[in-house]
Amino acid sequence: MEQRIDRIKKQLHSQSYKLTPQREATVRVLLEHEDDHLSAEDVYMLVKEKYPEIGLATVYRTLELLTELKVVDKINFGDGVSRYDLRQEGADHFHHHLVCLECGAVDEIQEDLLGDVEKIVEKRWNFEIKDHRLTFHGICYRCRT
């Protein structure tokens, strides 16, 4: 945890950004909810518990900054809000998602299953892949009778 924050701090410094108390509190919330998919509002509520003076605008700005640095990925599951997903440290691919149509759960697949597919796309479509987004919609293991 502390080491992870330290590395994010260095990443910020390398672009001449500071790790302010507000930013640190926000990062801590994200780390403590690594498996969730929090909206800006969600993050705001959680950060307020440890830093009540923080403003909503600062949370938005911090999330935008972290997205720029690729610390988090900004995603959208079709409800009206953006969600912020901590990227696996050092991972060069964004993980996949399983969205359950029954219960709404969102599970993650950390393993990269797209290696072969990407080779095909690069060759056949002459497209240089930098990133990907893969989501499956269906019925999760819990909801299958």
Added chain:
Amino acid sequence: MEQRIDRIKKQLHSQSYKLTPQREATVRVLLEHEDDHLSAEDVYMLVKEKYPEIGLATVYRTLELLTELKVVDKINFGDGVSRYDLRQEGADHFHHHLVCLECGAVDEIQEDLLGDVEKIVEKRWNFEIKDHRLTFHGICYRCRT
């Protein structure tokens, strides 16, 4: 074109919806821009050319209805608007997308490349797949020097 509209008409009737002139004009616009990814506003502007009295709310309602019927898929590329993508007739999978980070172009891959991956996901994660969304971000063939 006419046959396609006829089949959509039947699909509507089978759920006791009517193909009103407004709905038909909207469907025609979608068919005429099959390869594009139009926002509700885009559709509205285009429909107005052939049906100037139409209201924006009706366009939204029609697009929602067509999404329900799976005639179109509602997608989101991260800019602040939903886009509506005509589904290949009879296709059971939603096509994939290539988004160029350089020029912003969005190309399509109609071929389904996820067959093997889906088998793995169904087995290993015990997840019953109903649909998928796959988007690659990178540099398109036009922008590669």
Added chain:
DNA sequence: TGTCAAATGATAATGATTATCATGACAATG
């Protein structure tokens, strides 16, 4: 022709995100 539910269009309301702006923190400088 009269009836009724569905559909429409104008417009207001909502709600997430972004912009603005005065204030505060803080490092560097003299």
Added chain:
DNA sequence: CATTGTCATGATAATCATTATCATTTGACA
């Protein structure tokens, strides 16, 4: 130590896509 300048913050207003509301229209059917 006082001054200056830059970056960051928080309150709040503005924006803008989407949804809700409601009076009116349409069209099928009795």
